[in-house]
Amino acid sequence: MNQSIKDIAIKMTNVSKVFQTEALETHALTDINLTINKGDYVSISGPSGCGKSTLLSLLGLLDMPTSGQYFIEGEDVSRLSLDQASETRNSKIGFIFQSFNLIDELSVFDNVALPLRYHRDKPDAETIKKRVNECLAQVSMTHRTSHKPNQLSGGQQQRIAIARALVTNPAILLVDEPTGNLDSKSGDQVMDVLAKLNENGTTICMVTHDPRYADMAKIQLKLLDGAILTVPSLQIAN
Amino acid sequence: MNSFFYSIKQAYLSLTQTPSFAFSVITTMSITLGALLCILTLAYVMLFKPLPYPDSDHLVKVEHMLTNKDGSSSEPLFSYPSLMYLVENQTAFTDVALSSYDKQVLTSHSSQPTMLTTYVTPSWFKVFKVPMILGRDFLTDVNIKSDISEAVLSFETWQEAFNSDMNIVGKTVRFRDVSFKVIGVSAQSFIEPQLRFYEDDNVGFKSQVWLTWNFNRMSARARKDWGSINENLIVVAKLDKNSSKEQAEQQLTTSVNNKWQEGVASDAFFDGWRVDIRVTQLQSAILSTHQQSVLLLLAGVFGLVLIACSNIANLFIARMAQLQKSLAISAAVGAKKAQLFKLLLAESSLLMFASLVIALAFASVGFAVLQQNMAQVFLRVDEVALSTFTLSSALFFASMFALFFALLGNQMINYRAISQHLHGSGKGVEVQVSKKVRYSLIVSQVAIASVLVFGNLSLFSQALNVINKPIGINTENFVDIDFSTVRRPTQEERDGPVLGTAIKNSLLALPQVEAVSNSQSPLSGFYDMALTNVVTNEHMIPGVKWIDEQYFQLIDQPLLAGDYFTIHDIREGFTAPEGKVDNMVMIINDVLAKKLVSQGASLDDALGMKFKMDESGVFTVIGIVKGMQMPGASTIPVRAYVPSSVHSISMTVKLKPHQTLSREQVVTAVSEVTSLFALFSMKDVAEIHQQLLFSERATAITTGTLALLTILLAALGLFGILSYSTQMRRFEIGTRLALGAKRRDIVKLIVLDNLIAVVLGIIISIVILIGLMIGFNEQLQNIVNVSLLPLFLLTLLLISCIAFNACYLPLRAYINKPALYSLRGSE
Structure with a gap:
């Protein structure tokens, strides 16, 4: 099966991550090769300490790999400066955190708008308002725009966080245990939102240790001791 | 009691785990507490502590004010006849102690040291109750005009000049050609009242030897001259228990004034003048001019204390965050609020008392420094020592601070959140300092620091201006030398060659000497003399100085009009030669000339004017020089210069560049010429210059140090609050970074966030400064002016720079690492 470069959202080649402390060297990830295509819904699961979070951090440019190459939409992002990584x-990346990470002092609207305020293009107020409302509509939260995050339930907060992740039209959503801090009902709602977004074309990569939710992804990767255990059939065919 | 020791032990163990916290608190507190104790003790001694003499509240200083017909008063100085009249005719006092201060060579001693001698009446020892370790003091039942020449040595003199000779009583000492029998030695514990400063040394006068009053060096003429006043005559008296200061003033003014008018009746110069006797409490007379300095210092130190408290408050807040977990566990196992508070109190007490011990050591060092360097600024500084007052205030402050910080820490603990700390995952439940508290800490730091830094910098720059102000003459490479006569000259010496000239020539022969002028140094030797304009009969009292023909050229004092003196103007006799009395010359400075000529007229008009100077004769103005400002003085006084005599033994020696002259070289040079003179004093003019600037230098050093300490403490404090608040926001910063914020965005966010607090602090400081200016308008009017505006802007710039760096530096830990580190820190 031929893959056009245009279809590849992100690609990692031989990526390793070593943490060094005074006493020891920890190989958190070794030789990770991973390709996620546009429109994919990938889950990464594995036991505690297998390197899930490290992998997600590297995918999200929150940390830099020790070796290997990493491309987002064809652009080499393996060796960026801190500010380039921010940009x-x-x-290109939308984050959804386990603990939501909304800023308490800002309203729901301003939380969602925050990435746009850091955007290179400096969109005007009108554009921001339009885009924020679009995203809030996608997560069905248009009725709470002026509230502060701590006035909302956990499930609502996570939906706001999803809206924030969508606001710059990223190449991929990186989702870290989205239901970890939620009760099962709210967790299900959040998972429904993610599934719907994927149906509408959003690329998603999710880290979870909950097998029930991992199964909801189209492609399931299993990580053990810093290496990918199961390679999806699609990739093996290549 | 057991639980008390348990708390202390726990607190100690807990503190050893965080040495940097303990170190920061103890350092800040011990420096601050040390400074506070030092200044507080000084203030107590100077402002409240009674003088260490019996019935000290009845002791008064009696002063003699002369007021001329225009209503302007002279310095409060006695004329000798007024003084003696007052002593013999007063009834308001039970005792009157007279003293006359002098400096002379102890000629009976092999090394001929120059000593500070004080001629006193017998009641002086009674009034100050001088303790003696050997012999006795002067007998009070003898007449004050007694001719028995006796001496009492000070403890230090006895030790240093006489090797603690136990048999000293009964031996004789000789000053000039008068022998005094030593009758006793004062005890070391005696603290001499600082009634007068010795102008050359600029330190409080500490008598080395006390001598019988009647041998004081007032000339026979001065003893009868009601019109001439003398700065060496000091009167202290003990008020009769039945009379008040006011009664004494009234009674003495009337009687002394009547007598004085009789005394000067023959001199038209004093028409319309009058005498007032002023009686002031001895304590306030001694301290009057120094109170303001003490209060200023006290204000400065309290500012420091505020800043330090705010800094330590900060450290405690951060410490509470650190203690959160152990407090939560203690609470979980059943510790009550009061028990947790006890734990905090034990910790803060331990820290404060450790600081206190070090602070007492700092304070002792401070006392020594004050005594060494500030004797002129703070009288009674000798009495400043670790005392009950110091110890009790130290205990008081340490306890208050311990309680304050424990209460503060207690406030910071959210007891409801504590239990959640264990239940929850730990996320989001921490000791949170409300934004309001953080902001008010920043605001107060900025406000206090701005006021203190600005205040200190203003005084500092003012002192520096005075120090660096050119005085209009050259003082480098000059040595001021004075000789005194050892004995009465023999007839041969009287008739022989002029010794002044001979000494001058013998000094000139020294290889390192470039020139010698028969004049006192440009920084000393001015005497207030009454001049009468021969034509208009107007009077004035300029500072008059006797100089030779080279003086002005030697010190580069510029001539504005007329001529310098020539060698022919120098007098050949001790007084004006026959026939020349009405035809002597005088040079005046431009300030005096301006007073003489009519408004707007050329200064040249003053040339040719004639002045009579008491009995010295009539002088014609032949030259006008540019006035010189004495170092440390704010104005240029009126001055007149007249030719010295060839017999003058005051010399100003100019050395060749990079040469020095030793005391021995001068002594040898003089001894080759004559044995009549002993070297009395020898001083570098540049050194005199520095001494005259003493109080400015002391101000500069004190204010500079305070400003630096303030900046240091404020920087530490602001850094503490802002790094804490940044730490609190670490998670938020991580989130923002994850969402794509660049480093610049984060810096901007934090700076803008704190800008309001900084600006508010600055506004408050401006309000405080304006308040101070309005409240203390009179005291501050000399200090405050428009030229301080740049200095104020500089202060603000400095504080803003500190605040910016305090924002930026703690941020570096987060923004210069991958965003993950900040995010991870939240877990």
């Missing part, structure tokens, strides 16, 4: 995160 790439802002335009």
Whole structure:
């Protein structure tokens, strides 16, 4: 099966991550090769300490790999400066955290708009308002725009966080245990939102240790001791 | 009691785990507390502590004010006859102690040291209750005009000049050609009242030897002259218990004034003048001019304390965050609020008392420094020592601070959140300092620091201006030398060659000497003399100085009009030669000339004017020089210069560049010429210059140090608050970075966020400064002016720079690493 470069959202080649402390060297990830195509819904699961979070951090440019190459939409992002990494995160990556990471002092609207305020293009107020409302509509939260995050339930907060992740039209959504801090009902709602977004074309990469939710992804990767255990059939065919 | 020791032990163990916290608190507190104790003790001694003499509240200083017909008063100085009249005719006092201060060579001693001698009446020792370790003091039942020449040595003199000779009593000492029998030695514990400063040394006068009053060096003429006043005559008296200061003033003014008018009746110069006797509490007379300095210092130190408290408050807040977990566990196992508070109190007490011990050591060093360097600024500084007052205030402050910080820490703990700390995952439940508290800490730091830094910098720059102000003459490479006569000259010496000239020539022969002028140094030797304009009969009292023909050229004092003196103007006799009395010459400075000529007229008009100077004769103005400002003085006084005599033994020696002259070389040079003179004093003119600037230098050093300390403490404090608040926002910063914020965006965010607090602090400081200017308008009017505006802007710039760096530096830990580090820190 032929793959056009245009279809590849992100690609990692031989990526390794070593943490060094005074006493020891920890190989968190070794020789990770991973390709995620546009429109994919990938889950990464594995036991505690297998390197899930490290992998997600590297994917999200929150940390830099020790070796290997990493491309987002064909652009080499393996060796970026801190500010370049910020810019790439802002335009290409949407984050959804386990603990939501909303800023308490800002309203729901301003939380969602935050990435746009750091955007290279400096969109005007009108554009921001339009885009924020679009995203809030996607997560069905248009009725709470002037509230502060701590006035909302956990599920609502996570939906706001999803809207924030969508606001710059990123190449991929990186989702870290989205239901970890939620009850099962709210967790299900959040998972439904993600599934719907993927149906509408959003690329998603999710880290979770919950097998029920991992199964909801189209492609399931299993990580053990810093290496990918299961390679999806699609990739093996290549 | 057991639980008390348990708390202390726990607190100690806990503190050893965080040495940097303990170190920061103890350092800040011990420096601050040390400074506070030092200044507080000084203020107590100077402002409240009674003088260490019996019935000290009845002791008064009696002063003699002369007021001329225009209503302007002279310095409060006695004339000798007024003084003696007052002593013999007063009834308001039970005792009157007279003293006359002098400086002379102890000629009976092999090394001929120059000593500070004080001629006193017997009641002087009674009034100050001088303790003696050997012999006795002067007998009070003898007449004050007694001719028995006796001496009492000070403890230090006895030790240093006489090797603590136990048999000293009964031996004789000789000053000039008068022998005094030593009758006793004062005890070391005696603290002499600082009634007068010795102008050359600029330190409080500490008598080395006390001598019988009647041998004081007032000339026979001065003893009868009601019109001439003398700065060496000091009167202290003990008020009769039945009379008040006011009664004494009234009674003495009337009687002394009547007598004085009789005394000067023959001199038209004093028409319309009058005498007032002023009686002031001895304590306030001694301290009057120094109170303001003490209060200023006290204000400065309290500012420091505020800043330090705010800094330590900060450290405690951060410490509470650190203690959160152990407090939560203690609470979980059943510790009550009061028990947790006890734990905090034990910790803060331990820190404060450790600081206190070090602070007492700092304060002792401070006392020594004050005594060494500030004797002129703060009288009674000798009495400043670790005392009950110091110890009790130290205990008081340490306890207050311990309680304050424990209460503060207690406030910071959210007891409801504490239990959640264990239940929850730990996320989001921490000791949170409300934004309001953080902001008010920043605001107060900025406000206090701005006021203190600005205040200190203003005084500092003012002192520096005075120090660096050119005085209009050259003082480098000059040595001021004075000789005194050892004995009465023999007839041969009287008739022989002029010794002044001979000494001058013998000094000139020294290889390192470039020139010698028969005049006192440009920084000393001015005497207030009454001049009467021969034509208009107007009076004035300029500072008059006797100089030779080379003086002005030697010190580069510029001539504005007329001529310098020539060698022919120098007098050949001790007084004006026959026939020349009405035809002597005088040079005046431009300030005096301006007073003489009519408004707007050329200064040249003053040339040719004639002045009579008491009995010295009539002088014609032949030259006008540019006035010189004495170092440390704010104005240029009126001055007149007249030719010295060839017999003058005051010399100003100019050395060749990079040469020095030793005391021995001068002594040898003089001893080759004559044995009549002993070297009395020898001083570098540049050194005199520095001494005259003493109080400015002291101000500069004190204010400079305070400003630096303030800046240091403020920087530490602002850094503490802002790094704490940044730490609190670490998670938010991580989130923003993850969402694509660049480093610049984060810096901007934090700076703008704190800008309001900084600006508010600055506004408050401006309000405080304006308040101070309005409240203390009179005291500050000399200090405050438009030229301080740049200095104020500089202060603000400095504080802003500190605030910016305090924002930026803690941020570096987060923004210069991958965003992950900040995000991870939240977990």
